[in-house]
Amino acid sequence: MKRIGILTRDCAGINACIRAIVRTADSYGIETVGIFRGYEGLINGETKIFDRRSVSGIINTGGTILKTARSKRFMTEEGQLKALQTIKNNNLDGLIVIGGNGSLTAAHLLASKYGIKVIGVPATIDNDINGVDFCVGADTAVNVALDALDKIRDTADSLERIFVVEVMGRDCGYIALRVALAGGCEEVLVPERDFDIEEICEAITEGNVRGKISWIIIVAEGKAHASDVAAKITEITELETRIVVLGHIQRGGRPTAGDRILAARYASMAVEMLKDGQTDKCVALRNMDFIELPLEEAIKPKDMEVETYYRLIKVLT
Ligand code: F6P
Numbered sequence: 302m303k304r305i306g307i308l309t310r311d312c313a314g315i316n317a318c319i320r321a322i323v324r325t326a327d328s329y330g331i332e333t334v335g336i337f338r339g340y341e342g343l344i345n346g347e348t349k350i351f352d353r354r355s356v357s358g359i360i361n362t363g364g365t366i367l368k369t370a371r372s373k374r375f376m377t378e379e380g381q382l383k384a385l386q387t388i389k390n391n392n393l394d395g396l397i398v399i400g401g402n403g404s405l406t407a408a409h410l411l412a413s414k415y416g417i418k419v420i421g422v423p424a425t426i427d428n429d430i431n432g433v434d435f436c437v438g439a440d441t442a443v444n445v446a447l448d449a450l451d452k453i454r455d456t457a458d459s460l461e462r463i464f465v466v467e468v469m470g471r472d473c474g475y476i477a478l479r480v481a482l483a484g485g486c487e488e489v490l491v492p493e494r495d496f497d498i499e500e501i502c503e504a505i506t507e508g509n510v511r512g513k514i515s516w517i518i519i520v521a522e523g524k525a526h527a528s529d530v531a532a533k534i535t536e537i538t539e540l541e542t543r544i545v546v547l548g549h550i551q552r553g554g555r556p557t558a559g560d561r562i563l564a565a566r567y568a569s570m571a572v573e574m575l576k577d578g579q580t581d582k583c584v585a586l587r588n589m590d591f592i593e594l595p596l597e598e599a600i601k602p603k604d605m606e607v608e609t610y611y612r613l614i615k616v617l618t
Contacts, residue, residue, distance in 0.1 A: 302329075302331055302394045302395060302575055302576050302578075303331060303332060303392070303394055304331065304332040304333070304334060304391070304392050304393055304394055305322075305326060305331060305332075305333055305334070305393060305394060305395045305396065305397060305572070305575055306333075306334045306335075306336050306343075306348070306388065306391065306393040306395070306396045306397070307319055307322055307323075307333060307334070307335055307336060307351075307367065307396075307397050307399070308336040308339055308340065308342070308343060308367070308396060308397070308398050308399070308400075308404075309339065309365045309367050309369055309398075309399040309400060309404075309424070310339065310365070310369050310399065310400030310401055310403075310404050310424065310425070311364050311365045311369045311552065311553075312363075312424055312425060312426050312437065312438030312441070312442065312552050312553075313363045313364075313437075313438050313441035313442070313552070313553060313554055313555065313556035313557075313560055314424065314437040314438050314441060314556040314557075314560035314561060314563065314564045315364070315365045315399055315424055315437060315438065315564070316356075316359040316360065316362050316363070316364065316365060316366055316556075317359070317360045317361075317437075317556055317560070317561040317564040317565060317568075318399050318422055318424065318437055318564035318565075318567060318568045319335070319356055319359070319365070319366060319367065319399070319568075320356035320359055320360055320568075321564060321565040321568030321569060322397055322568040322571065322572055323351050323352070323353065323355065323356045324353055324356065325568060325569040325572040325573075326572050327352070327353050329572065329576055331572070331576065332350065333350075333351045334348050334349065334350055334351065334391050334393060335348065335349050335350075335351050335355070335366075335367050336348050336367065336387075336396075337349070337367050337368050338367075338368045338369060338370040339367075339368075339369040339370050339371075339372060339400075339404070340370075340372035340374075340375035340380075340384065340404075340407055341370040341371075341372040341374065341375070342367075342368075342370070343375070343384040343387050343388070344372065344374055344375060344380050344383045344384050344387070345383075345387075346386075346387045346390060346391075348387065348391050360561060361555055361556065361561075362555070363441075363552075363553040363554045363555060363556065364553055371403075372407075375407055381410070381411075381414075381415070384411070385415055385417070388417060394418065394575075395417075395418035395419065395420070395575040395580070396408070396411065396417060396418065396419045396420075397419075397420050397421075397422060397568075397571045397572070397575065398419060398420075398421050398422070399421075399422040399424045399437070400421075400422075400423075400424055400425065401423070401424065401425030401427060401429070401430065401436070402425070402427075402429060402430065402600055404421070405421045405423070405430065405583060405596055405599055405600050406600045408421045408583075408596060409421075409581060409596035409597060409600055412580050412581035412596065413581055413597075417580070418575060418578070418579075418580040419580055419581060419596075420571045420574045420575050420579065420580065420582060420583065420584065421571075421582070421583030421584070421596055421599065422437065422564075422567045422568065422571050422583065422584055423436040423437065423567070423583055423584070423585065423599065424436055424437035424438050424564075425437075425438060425439065426438045426439055426441075426442035426469060426475075426476060426551060426552050427439070427469075427470060427472075427473040427475050427476070428473075428475045429472075429473045429475060429603050429605065430583070430585075430599050430600075430603065431598060431599055431600065431601045431602065431603040432585055432587060432594050432598050432599055432603075433583075433585040433586065433587065433594065433599065433603075434585075434586050434587050434588070435559075435563060435586050437560055437563055437564045437567065438552070438556075438560060439475065439476075439560075440557045440559040440560050440563075441554060441555075441556045441557045441560045442469070442476055442551040442552060443476055443479045443480055443483070444557055445547075445550055445551050445554050446468050446469075446476055446480045446547055446551050447480050447483050447484055449466075449545070449547055449550070450466060450480055450484040450486070450517065450519075451484065453466060453517065453545055454484065454485075454515075454517060457515040457516070457517055458515050460515075461514035461515045462514070462515055462541060462542070462543055463505065463514075463515070463516040463517075463518070463531075463534060463540055463541070463542045463543070464515075464516070464517050464518070464542070464543050464544070464545060465518045465520060465527040465528075465530045465531040465534070465542060465543075465544045465545075466517060466518070466519050466520070466527065466544070466545045466546075466547065467520045467521075467522055467526065467527035467544070467545070467546040467547060467548075468480055468519060468520070468521060468522065468547050468551060469521070469522055469547070469548070469549070469551045469552065470491070470492065470521035470522060470523055471492070471522060471523040472492055472523050473491075473492060473493075473521070473523070473605065474489070474491025474492055474493050474494070474521045474523075474524070474605065474607060475605055476521065476551060477489050477490070477491050477519045477520065477521035477524075478491060478605070478607065478610040478611070478614070479610075480519055481519040481610075481614050482610060482613060482614050482617070484517065484519075485617065485618065486517045486518065486519050486614065486618070487504075487516045487517060487518060487618045488501055488504075488516070488517075488518040488519070488614075488618075489518070489519040489520075489521075489610075489611065489614055490518070490519070490520045490521065490524045490525055490530065491521045491524055491607060491611075492521055492523040492524045493605060493607045494607055494608075494611065496524075498530070498533050498534070498537070499537065501518070501534070502533075502534055502537040502538050505534065505538050505540065506538050509538070509540065514540075518530065518534075527544040527545070527546055528544055531543070531544045563586065566584075566586075566591060567584045567586075567591075570584045570591055570593075571583075571584050574593060579593065581595060581596050581597070582594060582595055582596060583596055583599045585599070
């Protein structure tokens with residue numbers, strides 16, 4: 302193994318991961334090549350040779366110095382063949398792909414269909430990689446949302462108001478459930494679970510009679526819009542509501558210590574796996590142990606323990 306390529310999506314902790322890959326590889330005498338704009342850049346041949354100094358000063362920054370993009374072209378055979386050409390032109394003996402389900406699915410395709418040596422690093426704020434307890438970026442996203450929520454609660458409590466807070470998660474309620482539990486929220490609406498707005502309003506009205514006026518309802522963006530939920534609550538209960546949409550602040554920002562440390566552990570393990578000739582796998586933290594996981598397993602749907610979280614949130618509120 303003389304030269305490896307690095308390709309990423311974006312979330313907090315990915316720069317720390319790139320840094321650790323470049324420097325671990327260097328310690329083994331392996332050269333690294335950054336591939337810009339994800340699979341689009343792999344198709345277009347947007348590459349740059351990295352050295353230890355190329356990754357200075359990025360351990361504490363969000364986003365990805367490699368930029369990223371969604372790639373419809375990589376779904377086509379024509380796109381895939383162009384990507385293979387870039388791998389060949391750059392003499393890449395292997396690839397490390399850092400990202401979520403989409404990125405790892407494409408990594409599995411490169412390994413299984415074309416025989417490219419690929420190791421994945423799970424990194425997504427949705428934390429929805431099967432068999433992996435923690436993906437890089439998830440801890441930062443939950444903490445960013447929680448920090449905002451704690452501030453919102455100050456006003457919710459002081460003014461005795463109902464707040465509906467929208468967090469990220471198109472198909473997945475991970476951030477919503479973690480934030481609702483950590484923030485002591487009254488209700489949470491997630492894509493994996495149906496909800497009954499009449500029932501929620503009944504609980505708000507009953508609480509109101511008992512003197513409980515402030516409520517915080519977390520909504521994952523994939524389930525409903527905060528504005529629609531808030532309007533419906535006001536219509537039914539005749540109580541005032543306010544909304545906050547947190548949006549992409551959750552995907553960026555300074556990575557937590559947990560995410561930086563996880564990124565470093567995953568990165569060094571990924572380099573070692575490639576060096577040992579492994580492929581079509583990803584690194585994973587499971588039950589406090591760092592393990593190697595087939596990509597085929599990692600891209601299957603994950604049980605997000607939605608009911609367990611939901612029950613606990615309702616018991617503790
Ligand atoms: O998969 C991560 C994620 O941030 C989801 O939580 C979110 O719904 C989606 O990506 C948003 O994607 P984009 O930034 O491309 O709109």
